[in-house]
Amino acid sequence: MKTKVYIDGEAGTTGLQIRSRLAGRSDLDVFSLPEAVRKNGQRRAEAINSADVVILCLPDDAAREAVSFIANPAVRVIDASSAHRVTPDWVYGFAELSPDQSRKIATARFVSNPGCYPTGALAIVKPLIACKLVPSVYPFCIHAVSGYSGAGSQMIDQYENPENSAYTKTPIIGYGLSLEHKHIKEIECHAELARRPIFLPMIGRYRQGILMYVGIHLSALPDAVSVQQVHRTLEGYYDGHQHVSVTPLGDLRAPDNLDAESMNGNDGIRLHVFGNDEYRQCVVAAVYDNLGKGASGAAVQNLDLMISGS
Structure with a gap:
């Protein structure tokens, strides 16, 4: 049936x-x-x-x-x-x-x-908290840029309809600077954070796709944690999951170009780990389609x- x-x-x-x-x-x-x-x-x-x-x-x-x-x-x-x-x-x-x-x-x-933004934030933060690599009191700062389709039909019309009085060609718009974005509570709740994260969203002048960064000061963690450990933790957490992938760590010193639209039409999310051992800093990036996995x-x-x- x-x-x-x-x-x-x-x-x-x-x-x-x-x-x-x-x-x-x-x-x-x-x-x-x-x-x-x-x-x-x-x-x-x-x-x-x-x-x-x-x-x-x-x-x-x-x-x-x-x-x-x-x-x-x-x-x-x-x-x-x-x-x-x-x-x-x-x-x-x-x-x-x-x-x-x-x-x-x-x-x-x-x-x-x-929500589209919490999907990426939780994909990064939740495993680090659950596996006790990063304490729940860590002051996370989450930054993301999304295609304008994530804001719904009214915003789509503002970007695609030249007859709209609010039509805009602005390449990037930052918002949520009152630090009260509705997605913060969702991230805080489901990542089980003990400290409210800072979330800084932006809308780009392209239709769909999200690029998100979460930076971690490894030197600020109570235990010694390496960039490799962050990568292994994420890789292990998502082992066997079809819709979340973690790219190979590769050369941590090499620059990398991440395309916010590269996962469009795909219902998965791809994570990247970058870091600098000399400065004890790490960045985890998430790339996904805000209309797909988001x-x-x-x-x-x-x-x-x-x-x-x-």
Whole structure:
């Protein structure tokens, strides 16, 4: 029997990407509401309660409303909004977060898809904390630049529509300088940090792709840690995982050019470790598609886990 999947908010950027990824799947019955009634509460409630799995691609308040519509105890939910990412009774949908996370997702009724930026931050920071290489009180500073599609349809229009009064050709825009970006709490919670990290996001004038850096002063750690240990820890943590890869360490002195768009169209995330032993400094970089592992790709990965049950 096919699994019935309803995407609430399928006309948005994330919804369209999920729909595209699910096209042609013979094991799924992905159904839609006619465009004229997609915002009708009663029709949405009927669709939600008739599905096996509902994927919410909505603003936070609308996602909470959709959950309130659920009357059928058999309905399972993947929420791509940020409404439930730190809610205790929702399972966090980053399958590689811990050794048993994929099992938790597979058996969960409610799964919250990670944010695009937290995906990279947690991929780097979580293993270092979990393996006790870096203490939870370490003052992490996380810097990332994303393609403008990560900010949704309004921002896409600002960059792609010359008729838009807010149209911009600015190459890079920095924001979040109040240090209150909504993703900080998500990173802090799921990395189990004891000190709030600084997060410095930027938007670049390209459509999609994220390049993220996390710098670590090895000299500030309580125990002697080498760049090689950082690399081995990440490599070991993700051994056997299809969607997270760690590149070979190589020559630590050699400069490297990282392309934020190099993982576009791929649903994985690639980590790089760089360092300078003389100065006792290390940088871990993450490259991934904000519409792939950072959003729609992760949702499909979670859907597959929930369908398979393992």
